Amino acid sequence: MNIDKNVEDDGVIFMSIKDEEQNKDSAKEGAGDAKSCGKSDEDLLILAIESSCDESAAAVVKNGREVLSNIISSQIALHTVYGGVVPEIASRKHVEKMNGCIRAALSEAKVTLDDIDAVAVTYGPGLVGALLVGVSEAKAIAFATGKPLIGVHHIEGHISANFIENKDLEPPFVCLVVSGGHSHLVVVKDYGVYEIIGQTRDDAAGEAFDKVARAIGLGYPGGPKIDKAAKEGNPDAFSFPQAKIGDAEYDFSFSGLKSSVLNIINQAKMQGQELSQVDVAASFQKAVVEVLVGHAIKACKEYGYDKLAIASGVASNSGLRELMEKECAANNIKFYRPSPVLCTDNAAMIGAAAYYEYKKGVRFGLDMNAVPNLPLGDRERRFHAGK
Ligand code: ADP
Numbered sequence: 001m002n003i004d005k006n007v008e009d010d011g012v013i014f015m016s017i018k019d020e021e022q023n024k025d026s027a028k029e030g031a032g033d034a035k036s037c038g039k040s041d042e043d044l045l046i047l048a049i050e051s052s053c054d055e056s057a058a059a060v061v062k063n064g065r066e067v068l069s070n071i072i073s074s075q076i077a078l079h080t081v082y083g084g085v086v087p088e089i090a091s092r093k094h095v096e097k098m099n100g101c102i103r104a105a106l107s108e109a110k111v112t113l114d115d116i117d118a119v120a121v122t123y124g125p126g127l128v129g130a131l132l133v134g135v136s137e138a139k140a141i142a143f144a145t146g147k148p149l150i151g152v153h154h155i156e157g158h159i160s161a162n163f164i165e166n167k168d169l170e171p172p173f174v175c176l177v178v179s180g181g182h183s184h185l186v187v188v189k190d191y192g193v194y195e196i197i198g199q200t201r202d203d204a205a206g207e208a209f210d211k212v213a214r215a216i217g218l219g220y221p222g223g224p225k226i227d228k229a230a231k232e233g234n235p236d237a238f239s240f241p242q243a244k245i246g247d248a249e250y251d252f253s254f255s256g257l258k259s260s261v262l263n264i265i266n267q268a269k270m271q272g273q274e275l276s277q278v279d280v281a282a283s284f285q286k287a288v289v290e291v292l293v294g295h296a297i298k299a300c301k302e303y304g305y306d307k308l309a310i311a312s313g314v315a316s317n318s319g320l321r322e323l324m325e326k327e328c329a330a331n332n333i334k335f336y337r338p339s340p341v342l343c344t345d346n347a348a349m350i351g352a353a354a355y356y357e358y359k360k361g362v363r364f365g366l367d368m369n370a371v372p373n374l375p376l377g378d379r380e381r382r383f384h385a386g387k
């Protein structure tokens, strides 16, 4: 994946993401060659929109797996000064940036709205004000063009990011979804059909990374900072607890681990000792990663699946990717993971998920609303949404 980055005057980072094949194609065709995306009558083009948190994103996806354009406008720098995402700022920036993202996505894909077959958008879960910007934009485009409208669950989008770079991946498979708001172990039984077999009892994995990073003075966003610090530290310097939940072997719990890190910090303070930031980071990361990998591998073996995917923000963690790769190889499981840039919030993954929804006949009405706490795999609500 190649990323063209441009920092705008307000600090927002505008990114255009392309894979190697796309770069070769655009060099061949030359820029601004309208409608040269090579669409045939059977091809299905989806314009996808994502705005559930602090990234405004738009993409054009062909037949669910071929990304013609993938634009992300990231506000992360604006929220860093507050130590986390400020919902009101996020919504306002989405309003400012979304039209530009959509225009860029269409132009990079060398298509116009006339060429698009359907408009897809994340309608939950996420920050309600942020989601509403994308939902309103998608509804307006669907209404103005008369094209079908498809609502996508954000986490189903993250899982579908795996389809983009792995053309051979098909359900069923096990997927570990680990982000700032979710830690789910899921069996993807078919396209759009999910069975949740494990989830967190308290903090999400990414939330634990963020809280521990703050406690040891690394700041926000915590995940990437701990990942980087962990590379310098000793993962065996501290032995942090790895919670086992008796009645639900695939569930996770990270709050005890977080408290244990806080205790060590307080103890060191009281004894006037200097604590090694990188050793705490490495030992904490090891504890989280071992639990995540252990549960995922066990699920594959017990449920009888030989394909395992990872998805969402924490899936970029290098320690997780390394150990998962090693354990999958040792257990004859094929391991799938998106490139790190496709683990962050983006619209290409929404277009990938929407393609399979479209094929199933899912269509939303203009009464679609943002659903901040939308449960994973809630097909009932999806089909009723258009009525
Ligand atoms: P959500 O959509 O639930 O807010 P995202 O999918 O956007 O979450 O992922 C953001 C989360 O991923 C944050 O908690 C962040 O700290 C974490 N994260 C991002 N990169 C890494 C990494 N390299 N290692 C660990 N955690 C990471």
Ligand code: MG
Binding pocket: 154, 158, 179, 312, 313, 344, 345
């Ligand atoms: Mg996300």
